[in-house]
Amino acid sequence: MKILTLILLMLMAPFVLADEVKIELNPAKPVVGEMFQAIFRIFTNDDVEPVINFSPFKVEVVGKNNYGIKTSTVFMNGKFSTSREMTIIYDLAAGQAGIAGLRDINVQLGSKTLRHPSLTFNVLKEPEVAADVFVMAEVPKKQIFLGEGIVVRYYLYGKVQVTNLDIKKYPKLNNFLKRFLQEPDRSERVTVDGQMYVRTQIYGAKLFPEKTGELKIDPLHVSATVSTSRGGDPFGTFGMGREARVKSVSSETVKVEVRPLPEEGKDANFTGLVGKHDFDLHINSTRLIVNEPLEVKLTVSGGGALENMEAPSIFKHDNLEEFESNGDLKIMDADQATKVFDYTFLPKADLTIPASTLTLTYFDPDSMRYVPIQLPVSELVVAGGTMQKKKDEKPVTPETEEKSIEMPKIPTSLAGPILEGARSWKSYLNLLNFGLSAVALLIALGIIIKKEKLPGFSSHSIPGSFKKGQFHLSEFTRWMTPLISKTGKSPLTVIKESELTPETKSYFIDLLNSNDYKDYSHAKGQLKFVYRSNSFKELDKYIQSVKNEDTTQSA
Known part of the structure; x- marks a missing residue:
């Protein structure tokens, strides 16, 4: 029973009110010559008749x-208490437009006097008609920081x-970085100034201010075709007798104040992002060999201006070549986007970079402070660049260094024998010489053709497997056969000893050494090969020049 009584007290508590008077005006904006009402609501616990007093200002009390x-009754403090709400309505009328009101308002409740502030209102000359159709630009707040995103x-x-809608002019939105939103069209019923409307989104964008001060969000201009019933048409209610009108409407300009970011706490690690963001760093391997690619991925997620964020520096070393990083931006919704930075590095020599920490900072507008995020970066070790020669390669001595393979020289012509004797042979001498010369020429031409068909000379371009990122030492050796045949030395x-540029020499020397000692690689003995077009083209040109030189000498 006690529990039930307690529940009843809690339910009836809102009705236990102290003595109070409330006044409402209906309509809120009265018109000259039209009657309107002042509604008095008096709340009291006393059983007395109220007496209302006020002084009208530029209005007349009509009735x-x-x-x-x-009444409502509740049980409180061991006894029942009754609360009363009394409603009294005064009919008023105004004879002129302008400021009017009720002054010196008080209500007598027996020995008590309730006072109310003066009620002031504006009397319109003509009734105010709510617009049938209008456009409004809405933003969540009008004070933001530089770089902070807001959705309009x-x-x-x-x-x-509305049967048809045509956007005549989009807002320019100057001084903002714009991210246009593709959001589904949704319609909902809302109340504006006591009027019921259907609200539909027609355009949206996320804006990031690029300068401080007062910035303007431009209006959107549209042309709307609306369907209304003709006045006095008895069939308008049933959809008949309706007419279509084209109305041009525009939203009002919205002004926002952009404040600068505080200097206190800002450092070189600031990314330029405003609002909470998440960071993730992934490194594919920290133990590499020379010329083995290193791939790093940095992922940044949040609602800031990721379009403006540059790729932060992760590794710096003279023997670590960094290629241009790529940033891929993906937008999920108005409040969330992700940008992924892909880095590629190529170690050119042995190196060790100690473990470190990558610190990235964003500004939190709610707490008004810079928030640092620390990402651990593991130690990076590269080896294999100091290995000198293949295990089975014989040392080069002065004798073997000077030794070279000599190609057989082909006679360019044969002279016919000079015959002396009977005069009868002289008449055939020229014909015999011509025949022998032709035979010699055919022999030389056959040798040259046969030589051109040897496997070592069959390649006229760079092997296609290299261009596809596949390196095989046997194929590389066949490609260099003209140089190896001429010198009798190993590819390395x-x-x-070639006439290649120092950069190309270094590239191929490191490549061959890495191939010899690829067992050091974490990738189970598979060499990660990066194809350098310029270096391969230079070596190919050198091979062709040596090949052509040998062909010319043989001819």
Whole structure:
């Protein structure tokens, strides 16, 4: 029983009110010559008749109506208490437009006097008609920081049916970085100044201010075709006798104040992002060999201006070549986007970079402070660049260094024998010489053709497997056959003693050494090969020049 009584007290507690008077005006904006009402609501626990007093200012009291008493009873402090709400309505009228009101308002409740502030209102000369259709630009707040994102949405409000909508001019939105939003069209019923409207979003964008001060969000201009019933048409209610009108409407300009970011706490690690963001760093391997690619991925997620964020520096070393990083931006919704930075590095020599920490900072507008995020970066070790020669390679001595393979020289012509004797042979001498010369020429030409068909000379371009990122030492050796045949030396020695540029020499020397000692790689013995077009083209040109030189000498 006690529990039930307690529940009843809690339910009835809102009705236990102290003595109070409330006044409402209906309509809120009265018109000259039209009657309006001042509604007095008096709340009291006393069983007395109220006496209302006030002084009208530029209005006339036309009548008074008592709409009765509403009572409620509750049990409190061991006894029942009754609360009364009395409603009294005064009919008023104004003879001129302008400021009017009720002054010196008080209500007598027996020995008590309730006072109310003066009620002031504006009397209109003509009735104010709410627009059938209008456009409004809405933003969540009008004070933001530099670089802080806000979403502006343009809505169409309509009390009547809109059959067609045409956007005549989009907002320029200067001084903002713009991220246009593709959001589904949604319609909902809302109340504006006591009027019911259907609200539909027609345009949206996320804006990031690029300068401080007062910035303007431009209006959106649209042309709307609305369907309304003709005045006095008895069939308008049933959809008949309706007419279509084209109305041009625009939203009002919205002004926002952009404040600068505080200097206190800002450092070189600031990314330029405003608002909470998440960071993730991934490194594919920290133990590499020379010329083995290093791939790093940095992922940043949040609602800030990721379009403006540059790739932060992760590794710096003279023997670590960094290629251009790529940033891929993906937008999920108005409040969330992700940008992924892909880095590629190529170690050119042995190196060790100690473990460190990558610190990235964003500004939190709610707490008004810079928030640092620390990402651990593991130690990076690269080896394999100091290995000198293949295990089975014989040392080069002065004798073997000078030794070279000599190609057989082909006679360019044969002279016919000079015959002396009987005069009868002289008449055939020229014909015999011509025949022998032709035979010699055919022999030389056959040798040259046969030589051109040897496997070592069959390649006229760079093997396609290299261009596809596949390196095989056997194929590389066949490609260099003209140089190896001429010098009789290993590919590594040929490269070292060639006339190639120092950069190309270094690239191929490191490549061959890495291939010899690829067991050091974490990738189970598979060499990660990066194809350098310029270096391969230079070596190919050198091979062709040597090949052509040998062909010319043989001819």
